[in-house]
Amino acid sequence: MKQIFSLAGWNWRMARRSYAILCGAFALEQLAVLLWQASRGAMLGMGLAACYEEGFQFQVFLLVFLLAGLLAGPAVNDRKRARCSYTWLTLPMPPAARLAAQVLTAAVLQLGVAALQLVLYMVYFFPVQAMDSARAMEKLGTAMPAQNLYEQVLLSDSMYWLLPRRPAQFALLVVTLLASALLLTCVRLHRGWRRGAAVVIGAVCGVCCLLLFQWELDFALFGAYDALVHNTLLAAVVLAALTVFSIWWALRAIRRAEPA
Amino acid sequence: MPKTNRFRRGLAPLAVLALAVLLLGTAWLHLGWRAIDVTLEDQAGDPAALRGFTLNGRINWNYDHSSLHFSLHDGYLDTELVFDDEDAPFLDRPMVSTDQTYVVATSERANAERNATEVPQFTNSTVTVQTVVNRVDRMYTLRVRFPGNDTRFVRFSAGAVDLEQPLVAESWVTDTPYELDYRYDYAINDPGAAVQESWSDSVVDARPFLLGDTPVVCWERDYLGRAPGLYRMNGLTEAEIADLPRDGTRYGGEILCGTTEIGSLEPFYCPEGAVEALTGAAMADGSSLLLYLDADNTLWADLVDENGSCTDHQQVTELPAGDVYSAEVYVRTTNRDAVVSLSCRTMNPLGAETPLGSKLAAFRVQDGKFTLVHCQEQDPGNTAAAAVLNAEGNALLLGWYHDAPLPASETGNQPEDGILLEVHPLTGGTSYRGLLRSGIDRDWGNLYDAYSQQHKDRYLTFDPLEGGAAT
Numbered sequence: 067m068k069q070i071f072s073l074a075g076w077n078w079r080m081a082r083r084s085y086a087i088l089c090g091a092f093a094l095e096q097l098a099v100l101l102w103q104a105s106r107g108a109m110l111g112m113g114l115a116a117c118y119e120e121g122f123q124f125q126v127f128l129l130v131f132l133l134a135g136l137l138a139g140p141a142v143n144d145r146k147r148a149r150c151s152y153t154w155l156t157l158p159m160p161p162a163a164r165l166a167a168q169v170l171t172a173a174v175l176q177l178g179v180a181a182l183q184l185v186l187y188m189v190y191f192f193p194v195q196a197m198d199s200a201r202a203m204e205k206l207g208t209a210m211p212a213q214n215l216y217e218q219v220l221l222s223d224s225m226y227w228l229l230p231r232r233p234a235q236f237a238l239l240v241v242t243l244l245a246s247a248l249l250l251t252c253v254r255l256h257r258g259w260r261r262g263a264a265v266v267i268g269a270v271c272g273v274c275c276l277l278l279f280q281w282e283l284d285f286a287l288f289g290a291y292d293a294l295v296h297n298t299l300l301a302a303v304v305l306a307a308l309t310v311f312s313i314w315w316a317l318r319a320i321r322r323a324e325p326a
Numbered sequence: 327m328p329k330t331n332r333f334r335r336g337l338a339p340l341a342v343l344a345l346a347v348l349l350l351g352t353a354w355l356h357l358g359w360r361a362i363d364v365t366l367e368d369q370a371g372d373p374a375a376l377r378g379f380t381l382n383g384r385i386n387w388n389y390d391h392s393s394l395h396f397s398l399h400d401g402y403l404d405t406e407l408v409f410d411d412e413d414a415p416f417l418d419r420p421m422v423s424t425d426q427t428y429v430v431a432t433s434e435r436a437n438a439e440r441n442a443t444e445v446p447q448f449t450n451s452t453v454t455v456q457t458v459v460n461r462v463d464r465m466y467t468l469r470v471r472f473p474g475n476d477t478r479f480v481r482f483s484a485g486a487v488d489l490e491q492p493l494v495a496e497s498w499v500t501d502t503p504y505e506l507d508y509r510y511d512y513a514i515n516d517p518g519a520a521v522q523e524s525w526s527d528s529v530v531d532a533r534p535f536l537l538g539d540t541p542v543v544c545w546e547r548d549y550l551g552r553a554p555g556l557y558r559m560n561g562l563t564e565a566e567i568a569d570l571p572r573d574g575t576r577y578g579g580e581i582l583c584g585t586t587e588i589g590s591l592e593p594f595y596c597p598e599g600a601v602e603a604l605t606g607a608a609m610a611d612g613s614s615l616l617l618y619l620d621a622d623n624t625l626w627a628d629l630v631d632e633n634g635s636c637t638d639h640q641q642v643t644e645l646p647a648g649d650v651y652s653a654e655v656y657v658r659t660t661n662r663d664a665v666v667s668l669s670c671r672t673m674n675p676l677g678a679e680t681p682l683g684s685k686l687a688a689f690r691v692q693d694g695k696f697t698l699v700h701c702q703e704q705d706p707g708n709t710a711a712a713a714v715l716n717a718e719g720n721a722l723l724l725g726w727y728h729d730a731p732l733p734a735s736e737t738g739n740q741p742e743d744g745i746l747l748e749v750h751p752l753t754g755g756t757s758y759r760g761l762l763r764s765g766i767d768r769d770w771g772n773l774y775d776a777y778s779q780q781h782k783d784r785y786l787t788f789d790p791l792e793g794g795a796a797t
Contacts, residue, residue: 075337078337107775107776110771112772112776113771115782116771116781120778120780171337174337174341174344177345177348178340178344180344180348181348184347184351185347205774208733210732210770211730211767211768213768214361214765215361216354216358216362217765217768219355220355220392221392221782228348229351229352230352231410232409236352287391
């Protein structure tokens with residue numbers, strides 16, 4: 067167990083700088099886009115949630131989320147200066163422990179991005195509101211009612227997925243985090259055509275997760291009906307099967323020293 | 327391994343911090359909703375005047391499923407935010423709609439069938455058949471919808487008329503025929519102004535109610551041999567209509583003729599001397615309320631038991647002479663009471679209506695008798711959005727949509743900020759005024775020449791009686 071944490075720590079150490087750059091770029095990009103949206107004539111008085119959606123920031127967040135998971139890969143790769151793969155492959159640890167450490171780092175990095183997005187959303191409420199109030203004063207001559215931060219979180223279609231409202235949704239978030247960490251690690255782990263296959267598997271599982279989120283909401287709103295139950299089971303089975311397969315395949319790759 | 331600890335530095339704190347942020351955020355979402363709470367701001371008078379009143383409603387947002395429920399009872403305002411709630415029951419209230427169609431008359435049918443020709447189509451999915459007709463049957467189709475029940479239909483004829491000149495009638499032949507579809511049989515879209523004005527646009531009041539399991543509609547005027555009053559509607563569902571035997575041919579195929587009557591309206595209560603029946607409502611103990619005008623424009627209220635016999639008959643008020651009268655029962659929390667908004671309008675030859683006067687009538691029933699009949703004036707330009715009686719029956723709580731003290735937009739839109747509440751004792755005057763703030767003033771964005779599809783406006787509705795049996 068301690069070895070897993072040590073190895074995870076080693077991955078983290080190598081990923082730290084790129085992770086900081088990724089997070090910094092994300093934060094700056096989001097502020098720029100939000101302020102640009104808020105300055106548009108059509109967005110006067112619309113609020114942070116609308117600016118966020120119109121700026122496609124949730125899609126950017128998902129992209130950054132995936133990139134963060136990929137960043138945990140360095141230990142297994144031979145890059146010009148890293149040359150870690152030999153060390154990594156000859157560590158006195160079972161393959162499962164090595165995989166677990168990679169996945170742990172990826173999961174923590176992704177969790178960090180999710181938390182960062184939540185913090186950014188709340189913090190950026192204030193500059194967006196300030197700009198909106200100033201523009202309203204300029205255009206209409208009086209102080210118009212300010213938006214409410216809680217309301218902008220409640221009504222945001224994107225924050226809906228990030229802050230769970232039901233236990234089932236919370237469980238899905240945990241499953242998605244771990245599954246994406248695992249599948250992104252597998253993408254870094256495999257070589258050649260297997261890497262392409264891992265990307266495809268990851269994409270399929272990603273789609274399954276998105277569908278499961280949507281269907282979980284449909285369950286809550288409309289109750290269980292045949293097609294919904296059937297589709298949900300199908301997606302869950304596909305996701306579980308591909309995840310198990312990916313674990314087995316990854317362990318096989320480690321044993322066969324594929325990253326070398 | 328020496329100094330491996332420093333490899334981990336930062337990872338564990340990052341994980342813990344990230345998890346804490348997300349969990350705290352989730353907790354705040356669930357617990358911090360008071361930030362958008364509905365509040366009651368006392369403006370004048372004594373808040374103790376709110377004792378005895380119950381007003382329930384909810385705030386919803388477009389394209390969102392959250393609801394902020396509020397309940398004002400005895401002056402206390404209870405609120406609750408529910409995520410992913412069911413749709414507001416107000417949106418799903420019982421309704422009867424009237425469709426008017428012009429279908430080829432039975433006497434003409436054989437001729438029309440002989441002359442029917444197919445029209446070339448761009449697509450192969452639907453075949454359009456056209457023919458020429460001289461005489462059409464005017465059909466009313468009443469569709470009554472109750473939440474949780476199947477929609478039921480009643481169809482009857484208003485009589486056949488000759489057209490000024492022969493017109494083209496069309497019908498669509500499809501693989502999946504729907505008997506109530508407008509072009510299921512040979513039908514005409516526009517028979518000319520003379521024919522269109524020869525029959526009335528509205529025959530029943532839009533709000534039906536349930537008496538037991540049967541819908542009851544209010545037939546407005548003496549028309550087509552039916553006296554104004556309450557009628558039981560024995561309608562058929564779409565499935566039952568599809569099972570009816572086919573009784574005519576259209577382009578060689580067997581169809582249910584568009585002129586075939588479906589279902590029936592059975593008279594339940596038609597008072598003598600009624601000239602126009604305005605509306606009906608279900609009241610306590612299985613009784614029904616009917617409001618109607620006599621020849622002198624006097625409004626009467628009759629209370630009717632389950633068997634259709636009148637148990638009480640009260641004069642309400644005199645309404646000014648006008649062209650169009652309407653009555654609408656306000657959303658209520660108990661079927662012991664009914665508060666009704668009455669309005670009278672004149673109509674100019676172009677069809678534009680001008681309000682002439684408006685009144686508010688309040689009724690309370692017990693054991694088949696009216697214990698309270700009250701009527702007061704209201705401003706026709708600013709009618710109340712909600713009106714309820716208190717438990718003692720000596721005051722009304724009225725609510726209006728209140729304009730916010732913000733500038734109107736260039737297009738004339740005015741933002742609101744909530745519901746203005748006033749308590750009016752039945753003896754006169756105002757004993758309390760307050761503003762129920764709903765936060766709707768924050769939705770000013772879409773009113774001022776800005777627009778985003780992503781913005782979710784809110785709307786406030788009041789909760790009707792449970793079960794949707796009545797307003």
